[in-house]
Amino acid sequence: MSVDRPFDLYCPTKIKFGAGITAAAGAEVKALRGSKVLVVADPGVVKAGLLEGVLDSLKKENLPFAVFDQVEVNATLSSVVKASELQKSEQCDILLLVGGGSTMDTGKGVGCLATNEGPLPAYEGPEKYSNPPLPSIAVPTTAGTGSELSFGAVLFDEERNYKFSFRSSMQIPKVALLDPLLLSSLPSHVAAGSGMDALSHCAEAFVSKWATHFTDAYCRENFILVGKYLRRFVADPADTEAAGGMLQASSMGSMAFNTARLGLVHAMASPLGAHFHLPHGTACAVLMPAVMRFNLLACPEKYREMALLLEGAVFGNSMLDQAESGVYAVERLLDDLDMNVEIDTTLVTEEKLSQMADETLSSGMQLTNPRNVTKADVIKVYKDYFNI
Incomplete structure (x- = not known):
C-alpha cells in the first residue's frame, strides 16, 4: 500500500455516543438551525417505542415536527416519493432519521429531492446532483450499515426490479447519535x-x-x-x-x-x-x-x-x-x-x-x-x- 497515493478522507459527522444520548436530538436540531423536523422511521421502530425519546427531545425544545413511518424493510423508491411529498407539504427543513440502513437511505433520498429536481434514479452513481440536500441527524437502531456516517444510499426501484445507489459527500449526516439502549429490543x-x-x-x-x-x-x-x-x-x-x-x-x-x-x-x-x-x-x-x-x-x-x-x-x-x-x-x-x-x-x-x-x-x-x-x-x- 503506497503512502503517496492521493486520497480524500471524509469524517465531517459529529458523533455523540452513550446510553441515552438520543435525548440530545432536539438540541442538535437547534444547533443546526432547523425549524421544522421530518422524522423518518419504519413501523418496527415505532412499534418498539424507539421514537418516544426522540420525539420527547423535540418537544422539550419546542420544535414542530412531522413523522413519516412507512419505510420498508428494503428501502424503496416509492417510499422516498411518499416521504418527499410529506416533507414538501409540511415544509420541513431538517431530517431526523431513526432506524436502520433502509431508513437512512430513504432519508438521503428525501434530502436530495428536497433541493434537486427528480427523478431520483437520474442521480445514480457518484456526485451526480449539485444542490446540497437537507441537513440530517442520524440515530441508528441497528449496528451494521454505518449509514449514519456514509455518503451512499441504495434504493430498490420496484418498476425495474433493480437496486441502484446514489452517492454524494454532501449527504453525509451532520450528526450521528449512537445510543446502545436503542438496540436492546432488536431481533x-x-x-x-x-x-x-x-x-x-x-x-x-x-x-x-x-x-x-x-x-x-x-x-x-x-x-x-x-x-x-x-x-x-x-x-x-x-x-x-x-x-x-x-x-x-x-x-x-x-x-x-x-x-x-x-x-x-x-x-x-x-x-x-x-x-x-x-x-x-x-x-x-x-x-x-x-x-x-x-x-x-x-x-x-x-x-x-x-x-x-x-x-x-x-x-x-x-x-x-x-x-x-x-x-x-x-x-x-x-x-x-x-x-x-x-x-x-x-x-x-x-x-x-x-x-x-x-x-x-x-x-x-x-x-x-x-x-x-x-x-x-x-x-x-x-x-x-x-x-x-
Whole structure:
C-alpha cells in the first residue's frame, strides 16, 4: 500500500455516543438551525417505542415536527416519493432519521429531492446532483450499515426490479447519535445480519485498491470489536457493552469505506438481494466467503491479519493457507449466527446469472476490488456461493 497515493478522507459527522444520548436530538436540531423536523422511521421502530425519546427531545425544545413511518424493510423508491411529498407539504427543513440502513437511505433520498429536481434514479452513481440536500441527524437502531456516517444510499426501484445507489459527500449526516439502549429490543436475526454487514464493510475496505493507512486503522479495530462482541450482541441485544461495541464497529466500517470504497461483495449483494429478496446485510454476509476465496491470490497478507484480529489465530505454514483462515473465520461466524441462507437453486438459471453479473458490473463497486473482475468471474463466484 503506497503512502503517496492521493486520497480524500471524509469524517465531517459529529458523533455523540452513550446510553441515552438520543435525548440530545432536539438540541442538535437547534444547533443546526432547523425549524421544522421530518422524522423518518419504519413501523418496527415505532412499534418498539424507539421514537418516544426522540420525539420527547423535540418537544422539550419546542420544535414542530412531522413523522413519516412507512419505510420498508428494503428501502424503496416509492417510499422516498411518499416521504418527499410529506416533507414538501409540511415544509420541513431538517431530517431526523431513526432506524436502520433502509431508513437512512430513504432519508438521503428525501434530502436530495428536497433541493434537486427528480427523478431520483437520474442521480445514480457518484456526485451526480449539485444542490446540497437537507441537513440530517442520524440515530441508528441497528449496528451494521454505518449509514449514519456514509455518503451512499441504495434504493430498490420496484418498476425495474433493480437496486441502484446514489452517492454524494454532501449527504453525509451532520450528526450521528449512537445510543446502545436503542438496540436492546432488536431481533437476534436482525442483529446478526446488521453485524455481518459491519464486518463486510471493513473486510472490503481493508483489501481495497484504495485502502490507506487511515482506513486500515479503522478496519483493524472493527475486526477486534466484531470478534469480541458480535456473538454476544446477537445472543443478547440488551447487552449494552456488546451493543456499544458493535455500534462503534459499524461506524468505523463506514468511515473506512467512505474513503477506501467497497468491492465485489457489495457489487454482487445488490443483485442477489433484489432477485432473491434477501436483506442487504444477509446478502453481503453469505457472499463473503466465496468472494474472499476469489480474492485470496491478490491480498493473502491482509486476510491473514484479518483472521488474527477476529480470532487471534491462523493455521497452516504457507501464506495462502494462513490467509484462508480469514475465510474460515467468516464461515464460523455465519454458522454460529445461523445465517446460512438456502436458496432454491432451480431458480438460478444461466440467464439469471448473466443478468446478475451484468448488474454487478454496472455498479462500478468492483473497480476497487483487489483482484480484477470479469463477467465470467462474477458468474463463477455466484456459482460457488450457490454450490452449483
